[in-house]
């Protein structure tokens with residue numbers, strides 16, 4: 001898709017003018033306090049920008065503004081077909097600016113430019129367009145009332161939506177929320193992660209350029225415990241949507257309970273099992289998928305296949321194939337289009353991942369490959385994709401979400417044992433199953449307590465299917481028409497005839 005070289009990207013990076021201010025009521029603005037924080041690139045430690053550090057005062061102003069805009073009807077009462085056209089224009093502007101947005105994403109959080117330019121930004125644009133395209137094709141209902149009554153079941157936008165999102169797919173996760181939230185007519189306050197605010201800040205202007213009225217999309221960069229908390233506790237935010245860790249997800253439910261009982265929809269962490277049965281139809285494909293499931297996006301993926309469950313009878317044959325496949329995943333400079341694994345998002349995440357690797361050694365797991373920080377001389381935060389064998393499900397690396405390229409291999413003997421190990425986790429986001437036996441595939445898929453199950457592939461899916469978690473991986477769903485539920489209230493209107 002892109003023919004730019006590393007030198008081209010580097011040159012563009014030098015010329016970038018990076019906006020670091022908040023966006024409220026259609027204008028870029030400093031934080032009310034005047035405070036900023038530094039945006040440091042994990043690629044090589046370079047300083048990218050100073051970012052507005054928003055807090056309660058900014059949240060207050062943005063919510064007031066979003067409420068007034070919502071009440072004005074300028075967006076909330078616009079004909080769905082017009083909102084559709086506007087969202088499609090917005091998506092088009094993301095695509096037109098794909099190189100700039102991809103570069104911002106890569107510099108900000110370290111993922112390969114090949115991924116940000118072909119997966120993240122196009123995916124974000126698609127999420128906007130898909131929801132726009134859908135919104136003039138969904139119908140309300142008429143209830144089965146007695147003859148002298150008319151019962152209307154209609155959907156209304158909830159009002160003011162706060163969206164708090166993570167750093168691993170910064171713009172993509174934001175647009176999984178913005179698409180349905182805007183399509184249904186809400187006003188939105190987007191709070192990007194303090195680790196990856198640049199693309200969210202940039203697209204606020206593109207939204208305005210596309211014709212989304214001022215005040216409909218506001219962006220408040222800043223920290224979770226300041227502006228994030230202020231939004232979550234705000235008495236006039238109707239709905240809070242979140243993607244991030246389970247720890248913070250639980251905290252947001254508390255904030256909602258302590259404030260106005262705002263609806264809270266959570267996409268949280270995972271520790272997803274990828275089960276390879278001896279009768280897998282194509283072990284090479286399974287091995288390649290197992291490698292990408294832990295190395296893609298530096299393992300910073302909520303659905304990372306971080307527990308590889310392998311049937312004992314094929315283990316000696318299969319693991320060398322995984323090691324071979326992992327050779328395609330080598331950390332390198334994220335601005336090089338050939339790079340498949342970039343930098344971890346920051347030094348804090350680097351230390352977290354290295355700490356888990358250390359715990360695996362202490363717990364007696366057997367290192368097969370990787371295990372070290374590399375390319376330290378670049379000033380960036382790179383870790384080798386790492387595989388531990390001899391892991392049992394009680395070890396920390398098997399229980400806790402690492403959010404880095406560290407794979408735990410767990411061996412099993414029977415289908416029942418595989419299912420039991422797979423489900424022995426507080427998470428339930430995704431799972432993989434590899435078998436040529438169609439009945440076993442269905443039985444296993446049904447038994448797995450996870451929101452997405454992939455059979456003879458890993459990490460499939462597009463906008464057409466819902467995405468989200470069972471158990472402590474969250475509630476509600478992103479993507480598909482089901483996502484619209486989170487951004488609307490149902491109203492029953494009874495008319496006596």
Ligand code: NAD
Pocket residue numbers: 164165166167168169173191192193194222223224225227228229230232243244245246248249251267268269270301302303401403429468469473474
């Ligand atoms: P995080 O929970 O640390 O932060 C997420 C967001 O919450 C950030 O914007 C942060 O500033 C904000 N936040 C932090 N403390 C807050 C508080 N007290 N009040 C309000 N907001 C607060 O998560 P992260 O490290 O940014 O992202 C990684 C996590 O996201 C992983 O657990 C991963 O599994 C999860 N994730 C889930 C999905 C999914 O769809 N289920 C997708 C991507 C990432």
Ligand code: MN
Pocket residue numbers: 039040041042107108109194195196197
């Ligand atoms: Mn960053």
